[in-house]
Amino acid sequence: MNTKSNIIKDVKKQGRDVLTEIEAKQVFKEAGVKTIETRLASSQKEALAICNDIGFPVVLKIASPDITHKSDAGGVKTGLKNGAEVRKAYREIIASVRQKYPKAKIEGVAVQSMARPGIEIIIGMYKDAQFGPVIMFGLGGIFVEVLKDVSFRLIPILPRDAEQMIKEIKGYALLQGYRGQQPAHIPSLVDILLKVSNLVEKTPEIKEIDLNPVFAYKDSAVAVDARIVLEK
Amino acid sequence: MNNMKHVNQDSWQRLFSPATVAVIGASNTAGSWGNNAMRGLLNTDGRRVYPVNPNSPEVLGRKAYRSVADIPDTVDLAVIVVAEKLVPVVMRECVAKGVEAAIIITSGFGEMGEEGRKLEAEVAAIARQGGIRFIGPNSMGHADTRTQLSTFGQFGEMPRGQVAVLSQSGSTCLKIVRNLAESGIALSKYVSTGNEADLLMEDYLEYLASDDDTKIIAVYIEGLRDGRRFFNLAKQITPHKPIVVVKVGGTEESARAVMSHTGALAGADAIYAAAFKQSGVIRVEDDDELCDVVYALLNSPLPRSNRVGILSIGGGPGALAAEACEKEGLVIGKLEPATITRLDGLLSSRWPRRNPVDMAGPSAAEISVVSSLLLAMMEDKNLDFILLLAPIIMDKGLLAGRLGLGPEAVKIYREKEEKNIMLIRENIEQYEKPVVMMWQWRGLSDPQITSLFRQGKFVVCGNARSAARVMRYLVWYRQYLDSVTRK
Numbered sequence: 001m002n003t004k005s006n007i008i009k010d011v012k013k014q015g016r017d018v019l020t021e022i023e024a025k026q027v028f029k030e031a032g033v034k035t036i037e038t039r040l041a042s043s044q045k046e047a048l049a050i051c052n053d054i055g056f057p058v059v060l061k062i063a064s065p066d067i068t069h070k071s072d073a074g075g076v077k078t079g080l081k082n083g084a085e086v087r088k089a090y091r092e093i094i095a096s097v098r099q100k101y102p103k104a105k106i107e108g109v110a111v112q113s114m115a116r117p118g119i120e121i122i123i124g125m126y127k128d129a130q131f132g133p134v135i136m137f138g139l140g141g142i143f144v145e146v147l148k149d150v151s152f153r154l155i156p157i158l159p160r161d162a163e164q165m166i167k168e169i170k171g172y173a174l175l176q177g178y179r180g181q182q183p184a185h186i187p188s189l190v191d192i193l194l195k196v197s198n199l200v201e202k203t204p205e206i207k208e209i210d211l212n213p214v215f216a217y218k219d220s221a222v223a224v225d226a227r228i229v230l231e232k
Numbered sequence: 233m234n235n236m237k238h239v240n241q242d243s244w245q246r247l248f249s250p251a252t253v254a255v256i257g258a259s260n261t262a263g264s265w266g267n268n269a270m271r272g273l274l275n276t277d278g279r280r281v282y283p284v285n286p287n288s289p290e291v292l293g294r295k296a297y298r299s300v301a302d303i304p305d306t307v308d309l310a311v312i313v314v315a316e317k318l319v320p321v322v323m324r325e326c327v328a329k330g331v332e333a334a335i336i337i338t339s340g341f342g343e344m345g346e347e348g349r350k351l352e353a354e355v356a357a358i359a360r361q362g363g364i365r366f367i368g369p370n371s372m373g374h375a376d377t378r379t380q381l382s383t384f385g386q387f388g389e390m391p392r393g394q395v396a397v398l399s400q401s402g403s404t405c406l407k408i409v410r411n412l413a414e415s416g417i418a419l420s421k422y423v424s425t426g427n428e429a430d431l432l433m434e435d436y437l438e439y440l441a442s443d444d445d446t447k448i449i450a451v452y453i454e455g456l457r458d459g460r461r462f463f464n465l466a467k468q469i470t471p472h473k474p475i476v477v478v479k480v481g482g483t484e485e486s487a488r489a490v491m492s493h494t495g496a497l498a499g500a501d502a503i504y505a506a507a508f509k510q511s512g513v514i515r516v517e518d519d520d521e522l523c524d525v526v527y528a529l530l531n532s533p534l535p536r537s538n539r540v541g542i543l544s545i546g547g548g549p550g551a552l553a554a555e556a557c558e559k560e561g562l563v564i565g566k567l568e569p570a571t572i573t574r575l576d577g578l579l580s581s582r583w584p585r586r587n588p589v590d591m592a593g594p595s596a597a598e599i600s601v602v603s604s605l606l607l608a609m610m611e612d613k614n615l616d617f618i619l620l621l622a623p624i625i626m627d628k629g630l631l632a633g634r635l636g637l638g639p640e641a642v643k644i645y646r647e648k649e650e651k652n653i654m655l656i657r658e659n660i661e662q663y664e665k666p667v668v669m670m671w672q673w674r675g676l677s678d679p680q681i682t683s684l685f686r687q688g689k690f691v692v693c694g695n696a697r698s699a700a701r702v703m704r705y706l707v708w709y710r711q712y713l714d715s716v717t718r719k
Contacts, residue, residue, distance in 0.1 A: 130459030130504075134503055154503075154506060157510075164509075
């Protein structure tokens with residue numbers, strides 16, 4: 001199996017700066033961050049085999065190192081409940097991407113279990129020109145898009161920094177279980193923040209990270225999508 | 233962090249306690265920079281000051297030299313006030329003379345566009361190759377009260393104090409210095425850092441970290457060159473010496489190519505704010521707040537937590553103060569039953585028997601009563617600090633006028649007040665409970681009042697909003713300190 005340093009080395013060797021979702025999730029898995037497992041299917045048949053293995057419902061996403069915004073390319077289908085739906089989705093994704101990005105290299109389609117819905121969180125990292133690597137925490141979805149309700153700390157962070165940055169966002173009440181909703185498990189979120197901080201400290205080649213979304217549940221949290229950009 | 237200092241101690245010695253100073257561009261023209269700097273430096277006798285001016289045989293009665301090369305003495309510090317075009321030449325002459333420290337007051341460099349930037353780079357290169365460390369250019373001056381050195385062109389003795397001011401704006405530096413002086417706060421050192429072509433804000437901070445004269449560092453920042461270094465230094469300094477910062481220009485977005493969501497969301501100010509929070513730097517909104525917080529830090533212990541007790545001469549001021557506190561996230565403490573019983577014995581039956589404590593009428597505002605009420609509230613375990621909205625010292629004018637006291641009686645009255653103040657101070661220190669005086673700002677006709685408040689370790693604030701904000705900063709800093717020591 002590829003270790004983290006090998007994945008990053010291989011990606012660089014191939015002249016790429018952006019890891020595929022599958023590669024990025026592998027890096028996070030090794031760093032101790034729980035992710036929704038994603039596997040690559042290079043044919044409809046392989047996709048069905050994976051589904052039989054992991055169970056329905058599933059999500060299919062285009063797997064191409066050349067495509068950054070998968071949804072815009074028509075490369076994402078969610079909530080697929082059976083084999084027929086998976087076959088259809090596979091064909092549609094490939095057709096749509098071929099039409100919109102004729103030059104893109106297509107490795108196949110990534111198959112992952114449909115995560116049960118939780119509170120959407122975004123966790124990320126980038127390098128500030130003045131302060132170097134910083135880590136971000138925020139509520140995902142519209143909260144991050146519209147309200148920019150996020151908090152930052154400089155890496156490396158301590159547990160108290162992680163706790164403070166979670167409490168600092170305006171939407172913190174939502175994480176505590178607003179109006180009968182399930183609360184988010186704060187220790188699991190703290191844990192992800194610390195592990196991302198640790199990963200970045202040990203891997204200077206990483207330039208940017210998005211874990212978007214992370215789903216927070218009442219007893220755990222899991223990264224549903226992951227993105228790693230490397231230094232040029 | 234490594235222990236290598238970016239600037240060695242000898243350079244700081246030359247900058248802040250030079251035995252000999254050359255003023256290059258010294259002038260006889262009153263009001264000019266070259267005249268001001270010269271006169272300021274002649275303020276004390278303990279230093280040899282040499283004017284350099286090729287067009288004048290003497291400046292302010294001192295023999296002037298055509299060039300720094302002609303000075304028949306070593307030069308520890310060169311103060312450069314010549315026109316900007318001449319600065320490279322002067323810098324070369326200083327290198328040849330063996331000068332190792334300088335301050336460039338002259339402006340017209342990097343702040344003036346591309347040509348100025350080139351000139352600044354040229355000067356910096358000459359200095360670097362010649363082994364000169366320098367402040368500026370475009371600095372308004374630097375000062376050290378221990379050595380009575382000032383290149384600001386100030387006159388008269390500078391009182392020694394424990395607060396250092398670093399400012400990337402010269403006029404803001406002087407405004408802060410003046411504002412603090414008006415509250416009776418003297419300084420250790422202050423520097424207008426100018427364009428920082430050589431010595432950076434981060435360097436000064438590193439120096440002040442180990443400067444025994446400095447107990448509090450007040451900083452005005454427009455932009456840092458090495459934010460990470462500032463952050464690392466601040467993290468080491470703030471457990472021992474508070475750093476209070478005003479940072480402007482926080483809304484600009486630095487141009488950068490990012491591919492992640494995270495990078496796109498990170499405005500420059502968000503990262504500065506995070507860095508300050510994470511390193512225990514108290515970030516305030518403006519220079520007035522900076523002075524209020526410095527005053528409070530210098531005088532008062534830090535409150536243990538955020539529960540406020542309000543003692544007011546009337547209902548209105550108490551309600552205003554309570555609202556301001558709640559807006560800033562402070563909590564109106566619930567009085568202990570024992571406190572209510574104690575206050576019952578001191579107040580008329582009309583008092584509302586809750587916090588804010590309304591004395592219900594000026595008849596209760598006898599100073600000894602105010603002291604007793606205050607002491608009772610300070611002993612309440614549910615309160616972490618007290619806002620005082622009642623007079624506790626009588627103005628000299630009132631004593632003479634309203635009470636018709638003669639000079640001897642005023643003196644006796646003052647002694648009584650002073651005793652009260654010292655009793656309150658004992659409680660402030662024993663319980664670590666700050667008292668914020670919000671009724672009497674500074675002694676209007678009586679500077680003695682200002683100094684009594686300082687003796688009493690009171691925090692003094694002009695209004696409810698600033699009092700609430702100052703206390704919020706103090707509570708935050710206390711909680712930061714607790715969190716780093718707990719680990």
